[in-house]
Amino acid sequence: MPLPNGLAVLRERDFRRFFIGYGTSLLGSSMASVAVAFAILDTGGGGTELGGVLAARTLPLVLVLLAGGVVTDRLGSRRVMLAADTVRCLTQGALALVLLGARPGLWALVSLVALWGAAEALFNPALNALVPHLTRGAALSDANALLGMAASATSIAGPMLAGVLTAVSGPSCVLALDAAGYAVSVVVLLLLPRAAPLPARAASFTADLKGGWTAFRSRTWLWVTTAHIGLMNLFVWGPFLVLGPVVSQRRLGGASSWGLVMAVDGAGAVAGGIAMLLRRPRRPLFVAIAASLGWSLPSAALATGLPLAGVCGAAFLAGIGSAVCGTLYPAAVQRHVPREVLARVSAYSSFGAFVLGPVGLAAAGPVALLVGTSGVLGFGVLWQTSAVIAVLAHPAIRAVGPQRPLHGGPAEPPADEEAAGRTSRTARGRRRRRRRPPRRTPG
Template sequence: MTGEKERAPARRRRLTGRPAVLRERDFRWFFVGYATSLLGSSMAPVAVAFAVLDGGGGGTELGWVMAARILPIVLVMVAGGVVADRLGSRRVMLAADVLRCAVQGVFAVLLSGGHAPVAVMAALVAVWGLGEGVFLPALGALVPALVRREERLPDANTLLGLARSVSTVAGPALAGVITAGFGPGAVLLIDALTYGVGALALARLSTVVPAGPGGGESSLPADLREGWGEFRSRRWLWVTTVQMALFNLLVWAPFLVLGPLTAQRELGGARAWGLVMGVYGVGAVLGGLLMLGRRPGRPLAVATVATLGWALPSAALAAGLPLAWTAAAALVAGAGSAVCGSLYDSTLQSWVPAEVLARVTAFGGLGAFVLGPLGLAAAGPLADRVGVAAVLAFGAGWQLVAAAAVLAVREVRERRWGAPDGAAGPAEPGAAPAPAAAGAG
């Protein structure tokens, strides 16, 4: 009996060891559905690539098909934010998941009968990208509504980030095995089923995120102006968005283009590059685990410090360091990405009013990623002129300077969780939470 009494506290610790946010029914349902659909989404690009190549296409055709997916995301993201604020984010996300489920199902059926024409594949992935562009801003508005206690919001975003990190590691590996054994159509069928699981989870949520004031009465331009006004009125928000835009242009895009080239020339080829990117994913998982249960007092300052790690992989490649050191740099960068992402999403959701959150999220996402394609296109030609190492070294140095510049902004450096919008420093005792958190769920 004594032994049983000693074991009981241990069982209770195990039962309560999971993050408290998972005890919330709606978030738990959404997390399961979202993680499942993420796994399918991370598998699908591998299948699409081999569907193009197996059909006789080359690099040019593959590039067109991949661009056909990305372009609609950029074009519809802001409009998707308006629609989500008007109609409610859950309704929009459910429609997006149903659309993507149907598209991937049709794609799988076409491939099961042989090779699909490149133009048809481009059209299908464009509709797929359309669904993603609508889904993403609505996601940012839904998460705080699923979490009824504000202090659990960082853990919610950390868990969602962990799901993304795990899927980026496991998804491509699974897709490669399934594609080799059963063909790309089988992977796309699995992806369609995972979107179905995501839609089912959304349908079971009891939380309803209401439309913004006025519903559909205001015009689209008026809604866009209101969202833009909310975005640009927050210096911490547009400063960090500019930082992300220039990071994607000057650091990440050149790393993605010139990293494989450097690995081919100096580190041992594709296997070495795969190791570097895999370790980056592992770092993101570890960073997410590190963030569980933690809520630093100055979240944006910590998030910005974490971005310093993003300079390390480019610096390692520019310096010609061995593979082990490059992989270690990627590990730190991955961990920093998880920490920054969790804290940034949580502050955005806590400090922006719920009725404009989808639109503000859309403007932030558009601003952060709009320069990425330019960086991808320019990295190779620029490296031909000044050298691969010079481009990568400039990116690493830029990241250090940019992080320091962002930390110089008082709203970023000093603002705490409970401080009202536009304020920095500690909140007064008993201060009310930010509007988005107060109205969530």
């Protein structure tokens, strides 16, 4: 059966296989985050303990990211992703065993969650480098939109399933399912074709790091947006992830209500992802940064004491903004950065985005004890609003277009297949006119 234009990228067998495996692992991960959070809260922990465990996952993610970019450019994305998902499968299985106890040791949780984050740090730069090999041309944005929609759809089903399974069977069951999801991803990655052997690299590890840094800092739009996202994680998203479950437990109804909030956020992201299929904004980066304002809306709802319905409405709008930003921003990086340094540049971008996240996660609980939960969340809303306005005013952001790379490289192909067909027909018409014999005149 013919697929709608926005889903045509699923005709490509390798991308379709990867999409299925990636979605399966994402479902388990979205369940695991809820299970770990309420395992800590249900055993007597509070915002400080929860923030510490979440920071333990994010800190190794930050520290290993740059090495992950270099390793991916050297070994290839498929190999690195296989190793990362194997480690994550084993880690989640071990977490499931640890949480079988009545009161799990905090240091055991911290150690396993840290290993989980380190493996994720290897996976993320490799993912960004793999997508352009699975699809090409105008379908790149659609591929990113579909992967974002998979993350969004699993973020709907995952928290809801996690809330039910955690209440009925305990968090160990949820984490065992997460381990199974990573096992499926490993099998799918094994089915993908092996990439052509990479040329031997004479440069040292340090030289590769420097080369990636040079490519990153030479693009003003890239480091400005990276700083923007990093500060957003510090002041907005980190406190929201820590204080949101605390507020939910106090006045919104506990784990089931928080699962509903996260599920509605995912529903908004699915809606935003559908809206972005086949959309080609003239200024994609400008639109992506404007959409990042949505991340502050759930914090505003919690800070102002809105009921559960209001928090869910804010989360839905935040999900839409997340999908728009998550579709357009990776595609801009993939189009405007040469493939030979794409994994390293993506690693520097992710490093900048996440480096302050552990601070925000760890500090949210203690700071909330001093200034109040509403004070921490309200400051994040004010910060995000001011930052979006400032970044959008930067001329480098407005200059990034969908077609022409700013820093060299081939121009993008036509934006859609119809345009490509028009170009092809025009060229064939010109060749026929050149071959046509001259008309004979009488006389």
